[in-house]
Amino acid sequence: MSKDILRQGALLPLVEDFYTIQGEGFHTGKPAYFIRLGGCDVGCGWCDAKFTWNPRKFPPVAVEEIVRRAVACQAKAIVITGGEPTLYPLGKLTEELKKEDFEIFIETSGTNPLTGTIDWVCLSPKPQQPPLQEVLLRADELKIIVESQSDLEWAEENSKKVSDRCLLFLQPEWSVFREITPAIVEYAKQNPRWNVSVQTHKFMKIP
Template identity: 65%
Template sequence: MNFYDTVKQFDDGRMLPLVEEFYTLQGEGFQTGKAAYFIRIGGCDVGCSWCDSKLSWNPKTFPPVKVDEIVERASQYPAKAVVVTGGEPTLYPLDYLCAELKKHGIQTFIETSGAYPLTGQWDWICLSPKKQQPPAEGIHLMADELKVIISSQADFEWAEENASKVKSTCQLYLQPEWSVYNSIIPSIVDYIMNNPKWRVSLQAHKFMRIP
């Protein structure tokens, strides 16, 4: 069974290849510091060399889990907010997941590269585009937040290319790639000081040593 055949087994959206789920504080971008329940879905073919969740790439590693069970666990926590991440969550139909979360009064947030068309009902969409597999048509205008990972000087141009496609209310963030944080952060600081439409996003959860 190849990658896409594996993904198709989840087509009805009532089961998902769950990598992990946990309650913590959001660590990046606009929502930094807010409590939320994280749902990490397995499967990704974008293939970022610096990805810190490579274990999630192969959906075959993670048996299908009933969405109803995931929602029930998420609903037990005080913060009525769920962040769906991956992997690449847009590989799966997420309408059912969102609808069930909404029934419990839970806000829905998604972190995506935008590589595939987006399904589901979202209160906040964080788009983090990748050069090797650019976002699908139309997703830029859906984004509430654009978060571009900066690992080299060339990434600033990629950031501006994507910023030109989002709506005027979209929040713009540049985030240092963790493994080169010390060497790249001075360039990001200088760039934002000269281009103040951008803000910096730090992986605060790593500094706090929480999930």
């Protein structure tokens, strides 16, 4: 496999793919097929998918095979996630998925330009590596993970950079869910343009 092929997006480091229910953000409760790619250029200490960070652990898989597996399930919504999926050109993958009439969502920290055809951009920026302005403007949903009170300041900073149509969500970091949720609830009540997102899939014990 040449690096050129990988760069062109014909092959992608697939960590896992599975059919489940979207557990967080605006599309909570929606059946969706998840495509998780390896590699991350942000590296959050609380990340619950650290196993994805090293893409060399995941041999590249042909886009045609990824799409074939997606088509085999009943879902008509695709979530491309990671790791950080924008590390790779997604034009070929999204083109093939669109041929099968999928609606395509992406979850990204916004550190790299978006490529391909994306119907919904969920932007979850991190302060250690801030998002690109072009991704902030493309975001349909701004989802800030809140581990401490200082993350609320980060949330407000980013909310000033997204478009007026972008929906705003605060989501408690799972390991401090009980401790931080009351502060998030009170903040949203005082600032009702913010919504609260909860990782419902963890309560349901599904992927």
